[in-house]
Amino acid sequence: AQSVSQHNHHVILSEAASLELGCNYSYGGTVNLFWYVQYPGQHLQLLLKYFSGDPLVKGIKGFEAEFIKSKFSFNLRKPSVQWSDTAEYFCAVISGSGGGADGLTFGKGTHLIIQP
């Protein structure tokens, strides 16, 4: 079975600081990788996704993630965070072999707080 580990459960940063959230998954086959964000009181929104091609993926709101196959990692980065980035961030994976029918496996989430 797949599993996803997010190493940072709570992160507190000041505005303009750089951000990197770790994500590791445990599946050796083809995977689709995602980062979702959940702003306070809202539903999940997709930040970015990866299936193949350039391992550096750019998403919305200045976020990017790098897929490193040898490390089974898909870390999320942003060079300069803003107060509005305060949210919960989830890394998720789905097997590519199921044609997308299976559900996503989520990490436990990282609660990010940006202090003004």
Place this chain on the structure above:
Amino acid sequence: NAGVTQTPKFQVLKTGQSMTLQCAQDMNHNSMYWYRQDPGMGLRLIYYSASEGTTDKGEVPNGYNVSRLNKREFSLRLESAAPSQTSVYFCASTPLGQFPPYEQYFGPGTRLTVT
């Protein structure tokens, strides 16, 4: 185009009561999903429906049943609610048969409290 909609948004039940959470999508997606979100646990898959007429168990199916009423609608039923089912429930959908990556689209959630 409303995307994925869920009703109700909030619900309080007493232990032993039953209820059905409703989910509908207007994006002509084939696959639909129910997740629960608990603090420190992320989202966990309860049930999913790869296509109309099929349903499968996910990671945490005990205490729940589902019905894929038609292509648009996928309901989640709690037959006898327990306090352990206090959670936020999210419905999602994805167009099976699309090229990867298989992005899922989420509804706004239902916050359920069982006392």
